[in-house]
Amino acid sequence: MVFLLHKFAKLENHHHHHDPPQSEELQASLQAFRSEVSKFIDQLALDLKPGSEILSLSWIEKCLELLSITIKALANLAVDIDYPMSVWEVDSIEGYLSYSLCLLDLFNSISSSFSRLEQARLSLSHGLALLEKNSPSSATGHHLKAIQPGCFSTKFGEEFYTESDKARFFSGKEWVVHEAVKEIKSIGFWVCGVLLSGLCTDAKPYMELKKMAGEFDGSSILTLDSKISEGEVKQNPILKEVKEVNDALAELLVASDEVKHEATKELQTKLHVFEKLCDVVKAKVDDVFSKVMAQRTELIDCFQVRKQN
Template sequence: MSQWNVDSIEGYLNYTMNLLELLNSISSSLSHLGHARLSLTHGLNLLEKEKSLSLARKHLKAIKLAGCFSTNFGKSFHTQDHKAKIFSGKELIVHEGVKEMKSIGFWVCGVLLSCLYGDFKSYMELRKIVGGFDDSLVATLDSKISDKLVKNKPIFSEIEEINDFVSHLVAGDEVRHDAAKELQRKLCELEKLFGDISKEVDHLFDDVMSQRSKLMDGFRLKK
């Protein structure tokens, strides 16, 4: 990295800054959904201790998804990345490498954020920024799920199942013990799922920050 030219360094730093922003968006969404899960868990605890559905109803509400993706994301990235430049030799290799990293990173983040937000805007916006995924290593995967993301409301099946249980649980005046137990089990599964995703996001964030620091340190030494 310390041997890269200025254009390659700017391109990589610009891409990784946007990737860090995406990872922060994922962490924020997971935090929002985590609070919703805790509220449901509290509602179930009230059911168990107080044996009163009326007391628990305040907390036994369907999980609402985390909002929508900002359409202002990556405007500076989009502008800088599409400047007309001619690369050759090692510069071309670095440029193509960063381009592939961008396609894979943005595709994964786009699909995940679409499931966390419950719409396909995240995926479509990131697809537009990178100019499509047809020439990327994720092209085959993308061709299999892109239509489904656009035509259907993307959402984690675990969240859908939990919301179905919640709606059935609070529909009547009597508490069904088996339904409450099943909901508790699914909330535990969701906690593990989000915990695993959160750990991976934190790991990727730290890794990207470390690589950025190494590149900038090497660039300073080069100067």
Template sequence: MVLLIEKLAKHCFFKLENHHHSITHPQPEELPSSSSLLAFKSHVSKSIDQLALDLKARSETLSLTWFERCLALLPLINKAFAKLVADMDYPMSKWGVGSTEGYLCYTLSLLELFNSISSCLSHLGQARISLAHGLTLVENSPSLARKYLKGIQFQPGVFSTNLGKDLEEARVFSDKERIVHEAVKEMRSVGFWVCGVLLSCLYGDGKSYMELRKVAGGFDSSLVATLDFEIGEQFMEKIFIFAEFKEVNDAVADLVAADEVRRHYAAKELQTKLQVLEKLSDSISKEVDNLFANVMTQRSKLIDGFRLQ
């Protein structure tokens, strides 16, 4: 699906190039107030500041429950962005070359990251199924159950390192485009931060986070600077995992080592931990699917609108 969108984006960029060459000087317009951009940043910052306050300092694990709230930043900032362009009376149908290219580039990167996340969550789902099957064998076939009672293993992963680089080269012709460009840069920083945290915890290393931080040009001056300060450097120092993963793996180890007296209790404990993980991971997977669909819809709306021009 992403490949299809990439082809559409390239086709659209070709048309944008032709449109760009026909432009000599932008028509004068009344400069929009920067208050809309400030309101956009302020609205998103409130949620980010609360997430930073709720983050346990120097913790070796992150909670999936906490991360669910991080993921909620993406629909939040999308709604704030929609309000921003509405307040400026600058809907997608009026966007120029710079705004269009910047948004298409950013959203294409986001779609690729969502695909990587979905692949990781699918791998996690398979691990959960194997553990659940092992639990059904514990009472009657404990030796056979051991074959399936394996801790959750990290899945090595890789994604394109060219994500979003064209955004910095987007052509800006008007003050409204400049404001949209700045807002899209903030959206990209938030999106890359969220995806970087999730992918690093799913892959079991900090490479994804550090790479996305690099592609974004750093998070120091972005809305997620506080969160990056809290956990960013730790991705270089240690392997971050979600607390729920660790709890499941600890429960698996306890069950495998349990004698006949403790086996029933240990199995119940693992079942409880698996149910918690299943609920949270399924919720995150569903939200990622919803975000993917929403981004696709917005991209299609922008591309279709440009074709009608």
């Protein structure tokens, strides 16, 4: 696809304009786009709770809704300025396709992380079942183990983020699209970084994606990001629900016979809540994945039609 886009760029004899955007109408349209997105970001900031609850699955599910809003807002913006994807210039096409490809890969990493957590949850549930059948040694030896941090090894910077650092100049509607794509890129990387750090109990995804997004400089997500202490994310990015399961398990493993039944019920409850919230977030991830894929496919189809013509 990158090769085709470069070939298409040569056929188009594409040039950048050095004229700064002058239309007040275009600036107003971009501002409306940013307002639509920042309104939801402000609400997310208000919903934040202190401590590790920042990384609760219920709150992260709301963050994923922000990605859906950016997809819709970009489509609305294209209509508002009468600049559909079918007439985007090559730089905008390349920029969005590069971002969306990276985002889809992030979603795959998120899905893999959920699979690992699901396996750990199933093992704990099986261990509880054995415990209830009076097989304590088998349960504690093989299944009743705390959910462990995951492994994060995807090299996004090397494999997916290949945008040139050279200065580029945009004008008119192309400038509006460029600024909008830059904004949704920051938001997408922030949401995925926070979610992956929580799922992996590892600050690396958040820190890498924040660096790739230019520290979210100039983005409306910076306000929300500033409410998350970097020190806290580095030291304790564990999901609230994972911590509650592990704490309940620790209580069970040291419980006396008198309170072991209640401790078991408490762990079962925490596992049930964890399972339900995981299902909700996974469904949201799948939904956003489908929306990104649909928008990406639309852009590729537009490009192919133009190339044939």
